[in-house]
Every structure is written in structure tokens, then in C-alpha cells.
Amino acid sequence: MIENGKKVTIHYTGTLDDGSQFDSSAGRDPLEFEMGAGMVIPGFEKGVADMEVGDKKTINIPAAEAYGEKRDEMVMEFDRSQLPEDLEPEVGMGLQMQGPQGQPVPVQITEVAEATITIDANHPLAGQNLNFELELVSVN
Incomplete structure (x- = not known):
């Protein structure tokens, strides 16, 4: 061992x-x-x-x-107005959010609608x- x-x-x-x-x-x-x-x-x-x-x-x-396991509460919907103006969101695009203690949290866009985007903060694996x-x- x-x-x-x-x-x-x-x-x-x-x-x-x-x-x-x-x-x-x-x-x-x-x-x-x-x-x-x-x-x-x-x-x-x-x-x-x-x-x-x-x-x-x-x-x-x-x-x-x-x-x-994948956790449903890690999938969230946001209003597109919360994104930087110059960002054109696309499915599969990676973004970085801030966690509760200010730590970076990588997320991935899983859905893009007219007014909202859906992101997934689960680890990709x-x-x-x-x-x-x-x-x-x-x-x-």
C-alpha cells in the first residue's frame, strides 16, 4: 500500500x-x-x-x-440582461460565475432563449x- x-x-x-x-x-x-x-x-x-x-x-x-451525481439545483435560468452587453451566448459556451465566497465557478450554457439562458454548474463529468x-x- x-x-x-x-x-x-x-x-x-x-x-x-x-x-x-x-x-x-x-x-x-x-x-x-x-x-x-x-x-x-x-x-x-x-x-x-x-x-x-x-x-x-x-x-x-x-x-x-x-x-x-448530476444535481438539478446546479442548473439555473438567468435573464439575458444579466450578461455583459457584448456577450452573445451560445449553447456549450463556458462562463465563469462567482461562488458564495467569491471563488470562481465554471459553468456551461445549456440553453439559450430569447429572454433567458440556462446554465449548468455541475462538473462536466x-x-x-x-x-x-x-x-x-x-x-x-
């Missing part, structure tokens, strides 16, 4: 259940994170914990251990089971 506090370096490719790839370290430096520090989703850390340097394996992370091909490069 890799102990909390150890620095782990790992190559990965992430896919959804339909086989589409959403992220990969291929062609760039491997991902480095500290075990137990909450730097990666819980299921990813759990999948790496029993690996040894040089090991390769595939893990499946259910949505609950990844980015959680919320509600998705994630699959990762892992290769442990180093543990320090």
Missing part, C-alpha cells in the same frame, strides 16, 4: 463508459499528486493505492467516487462513471 504523504507519479488515460476519451497524460509529463491530500478524486486515489512502480491496470470509478488506464511511474 502506498502511504498517505507519498508523492505519486502516474500516467493515465481517462475514458467514459461509451469509450470516449476525456483526458490523458500521453505526450506530456505524468500526473504527480500526494496520497491522502485530496488532490485527485477519491476513486482515483483508491485505485492507485495498491500499485507498485511499473504496474499497469485499468480501474472503473463509479460517479459517486468521481465527480458525484458529474453523473459519469470514469475508466482509467494507469501506469505507476514513481513513488517518493
Whole structure:
């Protein structure tokens, strides 16, 4: 078992259940994170914990251990007058809102009507089971 506090370096490719790839370290430096520090989703850390340097394996992370289920309350409708005048909203466009403590919250426009827009503040991977091909490069 890799102990909390150890620095782990790992190559990965992430896919959804339909086989589409959403992220990969291929062609760039491997991902480095500290075990137990909450730097990666819980299921990813759990999948790496029993690996040894040089090991390769595939893990499946259910949505609950990844980015959680999609939450309806994170989908909101706003009056278009609240947008900057020079912004022409389009479905799929990413915007940044401010959270309760002033922190940036990325959102995506999911619907554009004449007077309103609908945005979704769920993580883009919320509600998705994630699959990762892992290769442990180093543990320090």
C-alpha cells in the first residue's frame, strides 16, 4: 500500500463508459499528486493505492467516487440582461460565475432563449462513471 504523504507519479488515460476519451497524460509529463491530500478524486486515489512502480491496470470509478451525481439545483435560468452587453451566448459556451465566497465557478450554457439562458454548474463529468488506464511511474 502506498502511504498517505507519498508523492505519486502516474500516467493515465481517462475514458467514459461509451469509450470516449476525456483526458490523458500521453505526450506530456505524468500526473504527480500526494496520497491522502485530496488532490485527485477519491476513486482515483483508491485505485492507485495498491500499485507498485511499473504496474499497469485499468480501474472503473463509479460517479459517486468521481465527480458525484448530476444535481438539478446546479442548473439555473438567468435573464439575458444579466450578461455583459457584448456577450452573445451560445449553447456549450463556458462562463465563469462567482461562488458564495467569491471563488470562481465554471459553468456551461445549456440553453439559450430569447429572454433567458440556462446554465449548468455541475462538473462536466458529474453523473459519469470514469475508466482509467494507469501506469505507476514513481513513488517518493
